[in-house]
Amino acid sequence: MHLRPGLSVLWRGPGESQVGVDPRCAVVLDGLTPGDQRVVEHLTRGPTPADLQRVGRAVGVEPERVRELVARLKAAGVLDTRPTRSSWSLAVPDTEESYWSRLRDDGDGAAVLAVRASKRVAVVGLDRVGSFLATFLAMGGVGTLLLDDVSAVTEADLGVFQARDVGGRRATRAVTHLRAAFPRLRTSAPAGTRPDLVVTVSTAVADPLRLRHLRRAAIAHLPVVVGEVAVVVGPLVVPGRGPCTRCLDLHRVDADPAWPALAAQLLTSAPTGTPATLAQLGAALAAHQVLAALDDRTVTVTGATLEVTALDPVPLVRQWAPHPACGCDAPSAPATDPAAATTTPDQAAATTAATTDPAAVGPTSADGEEDGDGEPARADALAPAGSGGRA
């Protein structure tokens, strides 16, 4: 038997010991004899029940009292009584497993890792943000990562990429680094494989064609847009539920009728590069939300976006309502944005658009096309919009 991984036994004073520190997983035991405290401390060594009884005898604690102490710790949820812990056998995912073992009611961090190992996530766009994001997902134990980006590594991408990668193909180089660090990571899948989730990382504006293909293929997707100042994560689009990315586009058109023209020009804009801390913050937020979705935990970017800049590490949360003109089958309901008062006028305009529920049908989105136009869904939603590459 052993304590949940990562928990320490701390001596608080005579008769009082504490297991763990964080109130979310710690417990204080009082009324202990010095011998009791020695028995509890021995649990950090992962003893068998017989070992623990031997320690008890050596310090004058009766067998029944040893069993009572074990029962108290078990009831407090700090004891892991499973006979063996499975492991990915890699240091980083094992760290992940330990963390969730401390937090979950059942202490079964291995179950979290088992689910993640069975998942396929595609990351399309491997600039500095995208390459950090892919790395975080591998560290988190995602079993299959399908990386897609045919463009060349530039000096602005360095971080996961190294100087010798400059000029090489982003996806190829990223796969090389990830497989070296995570030998059990799968980076390919049979043709026609549907990913469980696709993350698109793009500069200035999300590629509407790619997003439309994902919507039509009914594949869950999470857009990440690297802007001039901010990285915007979300919303997570789950088939049949809104708002979708087209809803956000329509809200933006409501706030600025020139948006389709601007967006079309931004599609071909050159990447400006992302400062190191912003790239990591944006990538970590996106990876956090992907893992939350895979784990079936609460996903903040369901119907919302997270927006972070290098100025402030605390992201701005914007809630978005489904747009009545979208037709993504989402119930149309007003949303609230308590953070709107802190936004810029332009942002406030977009937020205001999101919080209203106009009766009038809005103009078309930047992609200029309804979803239900009868065009068949692409079989391969990973390689639309002229991008033929997949590692």
Ligand SMILES: [Zn+2]
């Ligand atoms: Zn929609």
